[in-house]
Amino acid sequence: MFYETVIISFIVGILSLFAIGVQKNNLHALILTDLLECSLLCIIAAVGTDLAEALILPGLVVSMAEILAIAEVLVVREKVRGKKLNDFKINFDLEILRTSPLFISIILVIYGAILSGFTGGAVIASGLLYYFFCKRVLGENIINRVKWVGICGFSGIAWSLWIVGFLGFYLFPKYWLVFLLFAGLGLVIKVCSKLGLLGMAE
Amino acid sequence: MIGKIWNYLSKPELVPRLFAITLAIVFIFGLFWPIYKDNNQLYPKPEYHSQALKTPLAPYDRSIVKAQYPQYLPDLGKITSYLTPIAIFIKDRTLFFGTTIVSTPGGILDEILYYTRGMDTVLESSILLVAFIIFTWLYWNRERD
Amino acid sequence: MIDGGIFGIVPFGDIIFKYSMFSTIGFVIAITFTILVYLTKPEKQLEAQKFGEDKLIDIPLHELKNRRYMAIVCGIATAGAMLTQDIFDFALFLTLVGIANIGIVSAVKREHVLNASFQYGLTSIIATLPLFGASALILAKTGTLSILELHHLNKNLLFEKILYGLGMAGETGVAPYYAAKAEMFRAPGSPYILMIHLSSLLLIVRTVEILLTI
Numbered sequence: 325m326f327y328e329t330v331i332i333s334f335i336v337g338i339l340s341l342f343a344i345g346v347q348k349n350n351l352h353a354l355i356l357t358d359l360l361e362c363s364l365l366c367i368i369a370a371v372g373t374d375l376a377e378a379l380i381l382p383g384l385v386v387s388m389a390e391i392l393a394i395a396e397v398l399v400v401r402e403k404v405r406g407k408k409l410n411d412f413k414i415n416f417d418l419e420i421l422r423t424s425p426l427f428i429s430i431i432l433v434i435y436g437a438i439l440s441g442f443t444g445g446a447v448i449a450s451g452l453l454y455y456f457f458c459k460r461v462l463g464e465n466i467i468n469r470v471k472w473v474g475i476c477g478f479s480g481i482a483w484s485l486w487i488v489g490f491l492g493f494y495l496f497p498k499y500w501l502v503f504l505l506f507a508g509l510g511l512v513i514k515v516c517s518k519l520g521l522l523g524m525a526e
Numbered sequence: 527m528i529g530k531i532w533n534y535l536s537k538p539e540l541v542p543r544l545f546a547i548t549l550a551i552v553f554i555f556g557l558f559w560p561i562y563k564d565n566n567q568l569y570p571k572p573e574y575h576s577q578a579l580k581t582p583l584a585p586y587d588r589s590i591v592k593a594q595y596p597q598y599l600p601d602l603g604k605i606t607s608y609l610t611p612i613a614i615f616i617k618d619r620t621l622f623f624g625t626t627i628v629s630t631p632g633g634i635l636d637e638i639l640y641y642t643r644g645m646d647t648v649l650e651s652s653i654l655l656v657a658f659i660i661f662t663w664l665y666w667n668r669e670r671d
Numbered sequence: 672m673i674d675g676g677i678f679g680i681v682p683f684g685d686i687i688f689k690y691s692m693f694s695t696i697g698f699v700i701a702i703t704f705t706i707l708v709y710l711t712k713p714e715k716q717l718e719a720q721k722f723g724e725d726k727l728i729d730i731p732l733h734e735l736k737n738r739r740y741m742a743i744v745c746g747i748a749t750a751g752a753m754l755t756q757d758i759f760d761f762a763l764f765l766t767l768v769g770i771a772n773i774g775i776v777s778a779v780k781r782e783h784v785l786n787a788s789f790q791y792g793l794t795s796i797i798a799t800l801p802l803f804g805a806s807a808l809i810l811a812k813t814g815t816l817s818i819l820e821l822h823h824l825n826k827n828l829l830f831e832k833i834l835y836g837l838g839m840a841g842e843t844g845v846a847p848y849y850a851a852k853a854e855m856f857r858a859p860g861s862p863y864i865l866m867i868h869l870s871s872l873l874l875i876v877r878t879v880e881i882l883l884t885i
Contacts, residue, residue: 325560326561326811327561327562328810330561330811331557331561334556334557335557337550337553337560337800338550338553338554339806341547341549341550341553341797341800342536342546342547342550344542344543344546344797345543345544345546345547346543347692350789352792353542353628354793354796357793357796357797360796360797360799360800361796361800363800363804364799364800364803364804367803367804367807367808368803368804368807370807370811371563371567371807371810371811372563372571372590373567373569373570373571374569374570374571374634374635374638375567375569375570375638375810375816376645376807376810377635378569378638378639378643378646379636379759379803379806379807379810381639381647381650382646382649382650382667382759382763383803384646385650385651385653385654386650386653386763386766386799386803387796387799388654389653389654389656389657389658389770390653390657390769390770390792390795390796390799391796392657392661393656393657393660393661393770393773393774393777393792394773394789394792394793394796396660396661396664396665397660397664397773397777397785397788397789398789399664399668399786400664400668400777400780400785401782401786401789404590404780404781404782404785405666405782428581432531433601438612438628439627439628440610440612440628440630440635441630441631441636442639443627445692451843456560469666469735472662472666473633476658476662478616483651483655486648486651487550487648489640490640490644490645490648491645493601493640493641493644494682494683494684497600497601498533500604500605501608504605504608504631504632504640507631507640508630508631508636518654518658519715521658521662525661525665532704536852538786538787538790538791538849538852539786539790539867541790541794541848541849542790542793542797545794545797545798545841545845546797548837549797549800549801549837549841552801552833552837556830556834557832559829560827561808561811561812562811562812563811563812564811564812564813564814565814566814567810567814568685568814568816584763592818593684593685594685594687594816594817595682595687596685598682598683598684598687599684599685615744620873634850641684642684642685643684643685643686643759643760644683644684644686645683645684645686645755645757645758645760646686646760646763649760649763649764649767650763651751652744652748652767653763653766653767653770655745656741656767656771656774657769657770659737659740659741659774660741660770660773660774660777663737663778664777667733667734667780
């Protein structure tokens, strides 16, 4: 199965590379790079060991992070050029948008806390995303610089907690359990706060 | 003639396109290159479905973790075997614990991510951090001159 | 091994950081320049005007801080990339350097600079495919990612090496081109831009060493 998977992801890669080479629109090129990442993940997954399964996560996060940064650069460039960007404004007035977000997000946060680890962080983040999206559609102003910087700082502390956990495994191998819990806790907070911030941004 | 080509190449928009097309041609050659998988791999997976309905941790029940340099890893295997109280509670009641997403700070993936190849994840989170700083900085300075 | 005698290793599990003759020199250079970048004050720039007086452009503090931070991250990542003995880890270091370079270039609010930054970012996203793809193919073919182990195995890895080299070229190799395109030498806050050139140079040399070793 390895050969077939790699050949198919090569073909996907070749087609999307040609597509990037041919088209003229910058935004389309950015979207097409997502397709490249798919073929990259397929090549890694084709190896099919536990190691490959663990390597998928860095590959995915790297591509996500780069697309996040580049997309913002593109937005700022268009602003500097003086183009008017289309505002994403929808005026829904559904009742469910007013009543559901708090309930669903609390359920998802509790569920995520039970799950713990990376998946737990992602579940908590999806709860926060749903909450912020609903608020935004209703037209409430949720962006606040102080709040933003606060969550950023929180996320940074979680990140350093995770680094301390990693170093602790090697410096004090006897107390591995403590550092394992450090790393697990750091990971949950890091993932959920970063994705939650994305929900707040416009 | 050459001057014209150089001038044409000096547009920054052109480099990603040329790079993409070059890569595509290299990948076309790659289709004819012998691609195979060696059977002697690190961190191997067991046979498919060999653990199903036998252990609640299936498909992540590993007795031996085969790392690259076990001599530098004093706690190898301990992180895999650690389960949180909630995980133990679920494990005692169902045979499908391994297929749920109730992850624990332990587990085979987390041993590779936190411990044996922890540096990868440190770098990966640093990349996300730097990307986030760029995003945040540009976002809050959009309106400023 | 072409990197001279070994002084010592720092093992982080499977990923080993090795201080050899070659890597120590690269490490020291990268760290020295990082400290220099941290200490230097950015230059003020005198912009010639077509009509009227020339004007002196000052750099606002918030812009300076961001760019200095990115330059320091870039320097530390370069220093780490000199030491690591694992191809996947090295690929991640390259990506970190690449994204820090984007951060340095993108902190100026001018159209041509932002355009160069965007195109560089596009190139570096495209380059992750050959970089990580080649690492995965090497892992499949040899069963290991460690450079020290790959040195002993005699397998034909020509295509994978070409892919890896191309990935490096797209990730950091083209960075000086875009830095020059953005005319960042003239742009305010020049010293940080030198980090892009230094990291690109050091990483190219290191990649050649890796590709010759495995």
